[in-house]
Amino acid sequence: MKIHEYQAKEIFSQFAIPVPRGSVAEDADEARKIAEQIGGARWVVKAQVHAGGRGKGGGVRVADTPEAVAEIAEKMIGMTLVTLQTGPQGKRVARVLVEEGVPVKQEFYLGAAVDRAKQCPVLIASSEGGIGIEELAAGHPERIVREWIDVGLGLPAFQARNLVFGMGIDTSFVRTGTGIFSQLYRLFESHDCTLVEINPLVVTEDKRLLALDARIEFDDNALYRHKDLLELKDTDEQDPLELEASRHRVNYIRMEGDIGIMVNGAGLAMATMDLIKQAGANPANFLDVGGGATTEMVTKGFEIILQDKNVRGILINIFGGILRCDILAKGVVDAAKKVAIKVPVVVRLEGTNVEQGRKILADSDLDLVVAHSMADAAEKVKGI
């Protein structure tokens, strides 16, 4: 689960990681008041959306008066921000973060992430703040310092020091920097994060260390033990159909194409999307009804696919393991009774209880195209 920068900075504050003074605003007037409250002569207005690259898209702007802050906020709130990470459709800005403008002397990168290959958390530091770590890893791997963490031990002080010395900060900041790293890891571990990023951490002209940007992602599988974090979820950031699907524990991702798919299992669902593309069409979605799917979930999946107005055909591809084919077939029939299906539906069933499943479909009065193999399914999709 992703959260906004302003929410991540609130969590940073709880962990004594220093951030610029500021607050979030939902309209221009509120933005001006925040600027006046902070005081000073320079402010930064930042669009709050779940995507990086905001600066280049016009989502981060500097103002010299509280009135200018209000003007910028007025334009920014409600605008659709397009960045490299939002995709061409962009994201609507609902609120802005107004912060003190700080004179930056030096920028660094600090992060905590999951190292899949080494199977432990990794802490990352770099002298090159402000740019994406993946870009940096590709271009200048020598400027990145990493320490791998023993989760049984936590972060020993020497590893935090290795990171801070490794990123080449002035020695007068080593003690503070080490403290920030140890808090960063405490946050990562205690909140079940998959990513915590301070990019950049800056040294200011007046010799402060500040987290100028903040990014946190939580492990969805661990949210059951962090009920308080669920309140941070911004449902406006999600596609409405994806949101509805997730409420019913249906794994759905909307795509650009026009052939809807319903598949059991993530791998087979991805492969089925690929198959549609190879057949010369485009998948309208990814939809995995999962291993333990119930009739209700299958029905819901069907309803969600049909709500997407781009869909002009559906391929159901089920290979029964945990999910028995008879359950799927019953779900299809039930859904068809509830929702008017006006597009052709190709069904391909194989696996556990396949005979019962096929019988349920055959005994229904539904107009279904039955495919007998993956290759056959691809052919029948071409025919849609």
Added chain:
Amino acid sequence: MSILIDNNTRLLVQGITGKEGSFHTRQCVAYGSNIVAGVTPDKGGQTLDGIPVFNTIQGAVENTGANASLIFVPSPFAADAIMESAAAGIPLVICITEGIPILDMFKAVQFLKRRNCRLIGPNCPGVISPGRCKAGIMPGHVHKEGPIGVVSRSGTLTYEVVYQLTQSGLGQSTCIGIGGDPIIGSSFVDILKLFDKDPETEGVVLIGEIGGSEEETAAGYIKDHFNKPVLGFVAGLTAPPGKRMGHAGAIISGSVGTAGEKITAMREGGIYVVEHLGEIGREASKVFC
């Protein structure tokens, strides 16, 4: 022969009294697997179709000589279940459970490193040595005894591929789902090493998907150390970056973990990559003739 499980496997099921646990225990027994015990804390003393249920793994092992464990425990308790089996000296643990927190898996994997225990999964369909033993949730009837090893990050996609192999007359020595999570107990390379030593396995089908760099690592290993023919497939050519495609581990981060990149690496490693899912059976007949 086969790898990991065979006729001598004495299987224990953790979470045997649950809905999925009991359903699949019965399916495995029907296939011919020797399930000697179940464990559900607080339900010790009960039985499931005559299979004794114990409160602890230690108790189950002492009383039944179980030498492999199959886990259906709900995700908040699954990492603990893995560690309990390892602590009781069980050498093979297969964890079906999906949705285990990453932090829990960091700890479990580290716990296992100090013990003589191999973990398959989590978030996997399990392991089957056709005709000998099924320790998992795969539909047994699509499999057939034979010389092809199958290793995959997926569940149902594996059944599809196995089904096509069987239809083409190619039986399987052992089929392993290593799991769709970012943190898993056994890698492609771990399994390839076992297939390499198994005289009955004459060739391997490797099924990957987007996310991480497991396939690239496997390709490197195959190039340098593996001499049996390998057919490969990668799911997710059409997957958009930054989106988690069902499996927790199936995500393209930035430009890392794309299907295209994996296919290139696999071809460089000498793997015969098939791009059309519908053609795996037919292509396999050519590769493994």
